[in-house]
Structure formats: structure tokens, C-alpha cells
Amino acid sequence: MGPLAVDLLGKTLKNPIMNASGTLGYGIEIEPLWNINTMGAYVTKGLSEKPHHGNKTPRVWEERYGMINSIGLQNVGVDYFFSHYFPFFEERKLPVMVNFFGFSEDEYISCARKIPSHDLIVALEMNLSCPNIKKGGISFGKDAPAVHAIVRAVREATAIPLIAKLTPEVNNIVEIARAAYEGGADGLTLINTMPAATIDTKNRNMPLKGGLSGPILKPIALRAVYECYKEIPIPIIGTGGIMNVEDALAFFMAGARAIEIGTATFVDPFTMPKIIAGLNSWLKENDCASITAITGITHD
């Protein structure tokens, strides 16, 4: 293993670069451009117990320095993913983090139970930004007791390490992170997209409400990583607006064990391999033996 290798929840990843869920399709789509084995691990599109068709268009809208999306969690369902797409990762021996969601506690639990233990599965990444249908559509992730309860329920349903992916739309993200940790989460992904809307002034309407992503989100994500690293003793995966090596370094220095690249791939599909190569060069130039030497260095 090289200088970019990191330990994540008992597994060694050859580098700490992953995609953010839903920004690299089912993985196979990137293969015409670069070998998916370049990355440390692949994060699945958000999977649910049953398939979801998603929203009508428009689903995406550009903003200055970012974009808004409302895909509506379209996915083939967890069973189909494992029968049709997972063999692609098995052939390549690429570690996988399985992102999943539900619209009720029962759906989270039954989805988590369907995900098999496998050497290549690093963790389950639990999307906590979903609306809870039984609680009038309030997101699971906005309230500390609710986060504690849902994480605990899923924790009891599976033996696979569990990562909670948190929404930034909360009063105090450290409090939410603590609730996830105390509920049994083994790690945190910080952060999901930020709720946002766009207005079309020409047509005087609001074409799209959805999640804001892209470089506009980076400082918000960095603060979440920085604050949670100080307080919560579990690994953090940082994500939000990472466009280049400089951004990636900032997340590691703030305390991220690994990072996820999302919207940047749409702007430049080679962002991930470029960041991996760039981090290797940076470590050499800075006489740094390992990326772990700078993890959380801003807190020293």
C-alpha cells in the first residue's frame, strides 16, 4: 500500500478518494474514461428496499458555482443492484460503500437487512436527509433524538459498519453527529446537499427546488468536518464542493479520514484521478510519508 492508503472501519483503502453517492451512476458508466479501480472505494447510488422511479424533469439546474438537483432518489432497488451491478465490483475487487435510504424506519431497516456482508463492502452509508413520511415529511436527520433512534434501529439490524451521512440544514451539526455516534454509527459522512431553490425571473416561476452542491458548499462542509472532528471520536468522510487537490487537502487537514467527490466529476470527469495523482505529488513535495500525517493537523 502506498502513501495514500488509509484504514477505514477495519478495511484498508488504497487511497481515500471516493465518489459522492449518486454522482458516478452505477459505476460502470465511467469505465470508458478511466479505470474505476483508480479510486479507493465506490459509493453506490442511494439504494432503497424497492426500486424508485424518481422525479419528473427538470431535475438539475445550474447556479453560480454550483448546481441544484432533485433526482428524487431514482434507483433500481437493493436486490437488483446486488444481482446486476455488484458483480462488476467483485470482478475488479474494488471496495464498495453502500448508500441507502428509506421513507420510514421500517424501510431503512429492511433495506439494511438486505445488504449482504461481503469482504468488499466497507460500510453502509445511511442517507439521513430523507423525509419521514410518518412524521409529516420532516427529515430524519434534523432532530437529534430522531437521528439517535433511527441509527440505533439500523445498527441493531446489521453487522456491517454503519456511517451516517448528515444534512447541513440543522442548528448544530455536532449535536446531530453526537446523536448518530451514540446511536451506534461507526463513522460520519459530512455533508449532504443543502436545500435550495432557483427562480426563473424571465418566466417568473420557480423551476426547481432541490439540493445545492458544488464549490459553493465547500466552506459549509469544511466547518462541519472541523467541528465534528474535535468532538466526535469516529472517522469522518468529508464531502461538499471538492474540485481540486487544494480543496481535498483542506478537508484532510480539517479532519477528514477520506473524501467524496461529487459535482466536480460533472465539470471534469477526470477530477478523481487528477486529485489522486495530485495528492501523491503533494506528499512527495512536502516530505510527507502518508496522507494520515496531515489528517486533522489544523487541530494540533
Next chain:
Amino acid sequence: MMDDIPGKIVENSSIISGYHRLTIRLERPLGNVTPGQFVMLKVPDHEIFLRRPFSIYDARLTTLTIMYRVVGKGTEALSRAQKKAPVMVLGPLGHGFTIPDKGACLVIAGGIGVAGVRMLLKNLGKKATLFVGMNGKSELSLLSELKDVEVMAATLDGSHGFHGNVISMFSEHFASYRMKDPRIFACGPQGMIVSLKRFLEPEKVPCQVSIEERMACGMGLCFGCVAETKDKINPFKRVCKEGPVFSLWDLSL
């Protein structure tokens, strides 16, 4: 094979007001293009964040040509781009037209939709008849580079050819092709596609349509650009990956 290729703008000129022709010199040749495929172009402007999809108007070795209409901030910024400005071109992308080996090829284009069928017309040569709809006579200059193609034009203002929309004109002519095993290809605004479907519905003539949608990645990663199809299990297909060319009869319009 898909590639992300650096290039420079060689020419970016206005054809008529609101329509432009962009020529790019690429550092490497674009892979083999199937008519109906597109590229994702990084517009040389700091305010434009995502790439924009454009039909391939022409591609010869390292020269790529795009014809576009200014419709939003991306194309507006592109229309201001100067010669020598650097761009990135990802492509060729998507599922293009399937070229039939028999039958009469009837190609329908509405407005800038003509850019989306240019490669197809080149490929079909004399086998094709083009039915084109424009707002007025001046827009017919978008057709100046089409050679060897029989063109039937309709204008909404009646300034040239048939007075009315292209589907009305097409429906008047279609009878004479009915016995010639017609194959239809179309690219144009949603309203045109819907009218065409309504007209062809009783006979379900083979018809491939190229459709448009807002895109983020252009290569099937984000599921941002979907079209609703009649597939019951998985109705939303990606326009950038399973499209942009679909069978008209698979779409829910």
C-alpha cells in the same frame, strides 16, 4: 470511443440573429460519431459552471462544428467566446440514430433541430427527404450547407414554402410515401414531436426522435436528464445515455 479533448475555438460566427456556428480545433480527433450523438462542451466563461450538451453538426478528424441557438446563459456566454478561447469537449456521447438499410428516409427538423439531423442527412445522402419548419425565411440560411438533400420547407409566417408548421406540411405529403416503407427521423421542439406522434399514431410508422433535456454530466452518471418511457419497471431513461435518440413509440409524451 468517448474522450475528453482540449480544443480551441477557430470560428464562432453569427449565421443570423440568435443562431451561431462554432468551429473547434481539437488536440485529438473525436472518435467515430454516430449521427444523433452529442458532445458536452466546457464553455470558456467563469460564470458557466456545468458543461453544455450540443449536437454534433459536423466532425472531421480534429475539426468539430456545432450549430447552436442562443437560449439561455450558457449559449449566451458561448456566443461571446472569442477565437483561440480554450474549450474542453467530451464525446461523442449518447445513443444516436440507427441507419436503416431500406425504405424511404423522411427526416423532420424544427428550427435549430436541423443541427441535430445534419450528420444523419450527410450519412443518408440522396436517400433522404428533409421536411423542415422555421419561423420565417431568414432561418432557411441554417440549411445552406445541406447538399444533395431534397428539402421541403414550411414557415410559420408564410414567408417561404408551406405556410404553417412542419407537421402540417408533412401530413399533407406523407400519403405519397406510405407505400415506400417509410422510416421517419425527427429532431425539434417537444410540441413538434407531440404533433408528429398524434399524426403517426394510427399507423405506428417506425420513427426515431432525438430529444432534448437539461443535463449535468452528459454521460449517465447523475440521472439528471430523463425522459419518461412506457417501460413499466424503469420508466425514466437517461436522455444522455439511453438517448438522446429514442423510438417515438417507446416515449410517454
